Amino acid sequence: MNDDTNINITKKLYDGDAYLKEFEATVISCKESDDGRYKVILDETCFFPEEGGQTPDKGKLNDIDVLDVQTKNGIITHYVDKPLEEGTQVKGMIDWEHRFSNMQQHSGEHIFSGLVHSTFGYDNVGFHLSDNVVTMDYNGVLSMEDVYLIEEKANDVIFRNIEIIPSFPSDDEIKNIEYRSKKEIDGQIRIVTIPGVDVCACCAPHVKRTGEIGILKVMSVQNYKGGVRLSILCGKRALYAFRKKNEVVASITGELSSSEDTLVDSIQKIKEKGLSYKHKFSMACLKNVRRELEEIGADEKNVILFEDGLETATIRNLVNEMVEIHEGICGIFNGSDEEGYSFILASKNIDMKDVAGMLREKTGAKGGGSSAMIQGATSALKKDITEILHV
Numbered sequence: 001m002n003d004d005t006n007i008n009i010t011k012k013l014y015d016g017d018a019y020l021k022e023f024e025a026t027v028i029s030c031k032e033s034d035d036g037r038y039k040v041i042l043d044e045t046c047f048f049p050e051e052g053g054q055t056p057d058k059g060k061l062n063d064i065d066v067l068d069v070q071t072k073n074g075i076i077t078h079y080v081d082k083p084l085e086e087g088t089q090v091k092g093m094i095d096w097e098h099r100f101s102n103m104q105q106h107s108g109e110h111i112f113s114g115l116v117h118s119t120f121g122y123d124n125v126g127f128h129l130s131d132n133v134v135t136m137d138y139n140g141v142l143s144m145e146d147v148y149l150i151e152e153k154a155n156d157v158i159f160r161n162i163e164i165i166p167s168f169p170s171d172d173e174i175k176n177i178e179y180r181s182k183k184e185i186d187g188q189i190r191i192v193t194i195p196g197v198d199v200c201a202c203c204a205p206h207v208k209r210t211g212e213i214g215i216l217k218v219m220s221v222q223n224y225k226g227g228v229r230l231s232i233l234c235g236k237r238a239l240y241a242f243r244k245k246n247e248v249v250a251s252i253t254g255e256l257s258s259s260e261d262t263l264v265d266s267i268q269k270i271k272e273k274g275l276s277y278k279h280k281f282s283m284a285c286l287k288n289v290r291r292e293l294e295e296i297g298a299d300e301k302n303v304i305l306f307e308d309g310l311e312t313a314t315i316r317n318l319v320n321e322m323v324e325i326h327e328g329i330c331g332i333f334n335g336s337d338e339e340g341y342s343f344i345l346a347s348k349n350i351d352m353k354d355v356a357g358m359l360r361e362k363t364g365a366k367g368g369g370s371s372a373m374i375q376g377a378t379s380a381l382k383k384d385i386t387e388i389l390h391v
């Protein structure tokens with residue numbers, strides 16, 4: 001069979017039983033794709049394809065890894081790296097740990113989005129569920145207080161262990177059901193109901209009861225397209241994230257001999273101390289620079305110094321003083337060959353925009369400024385900068 005349009009739509013075994021891990025099916029078609037993989041179509045499958053923002057199931061057909069699963073016009077295509085004979089029976093096996101985690105995340109998302117909808121009236125306008133991240137985009141702004149309120153309510157729904165019911169209502173029945181839906185759906189609509197919490201059109205497998213989600217934790221909130229983008233984690237993903245954070249906090253508190261409660265204060269103090277040392281060091285450097293400048297005669301046209309440890313404001317003041325005395329280009333490169341230089345250059349008589357252009361071209365310097373003064377950074381070496389500026 002060469003034309004997919006002659007193939008009947010694939011029976012989705014996960015619709016009837018989201019907990020089915022193994023199945024037997026007939027290979028309807030197996031064709032090599034342009035990238036060397038093989039596209040396998042079965043009469044039925046429990047592999048959930050990439051759909052509705054969720055990445056596909058992983059697993060095996062016989063002993064062959066399933067690399068990707070896509071769906072088009074109701075036909076599910078499994079991508080594998082070895083061919084399977086058409087007409088034969090294959091044994092399919094999905095990566096259950098991966099699938100169950102996806103079910104936990106997706107059911108968690110329904111609870112959260114249902115609560116956001118009933119509490120604030122916002123819709124989930126973008127959902128993404130991959131192996132690394134679960135995000136939802138809402139078309140309204142939620143404060144941190146709002147997010148914590150929904151997070152709290154969502155976990156209460158999880159603890160109440162409510163049944164999650166998928167169904168295929170008839171065309172007549174669907175008219176009387178109020179449900180959330182991200183887009184117009186062709187064909188029969190599958191409705192996922194969490195009684196008292198949410199009713200939503202959805203094609204994905206879900207856990208049977210909310211208790212199986214374990215826990216739902218919001219990991220980040222950011223403003224996004226006039227609303228917010230939230231990331232959440234459920235089940236073991238939340239556990240692993242907590243474990244990782246715990247280890248990071250433990251190692252920092254150990255390093256700073258601090259407790260978790262005083263950690264932020266401790267870091268703040270270290271930061272302040274660092275700034276104060278930086279300032280003292282800059283003042284000491286300034287004394288040296290002044291001594292250097294005293295030794296340079298006023299008839300010297302170009303004066304370029306290489307220093308390390310000066311603060312930006314100090315450099316600007318010095319360069320302003322230098323251009324009052326010297327005719328050519330005056331400036332300071334602050335830093336080292338190893339870590340790169342930041343610079344401020346100025347002149348009373350030369351267009352510094354030309355100099356900025358030259359530094360950009362010859363040293364890859366970044367930055368900009370006016371005809372009188374330029375500021376930027378470069379990773380070029382001192383000897384090359386000196387040569388380029390002819391000083």
Ligand SMILES: [Zn+2]
Binds near residue numbers: 204
């Ligand atoms: Zn869904």
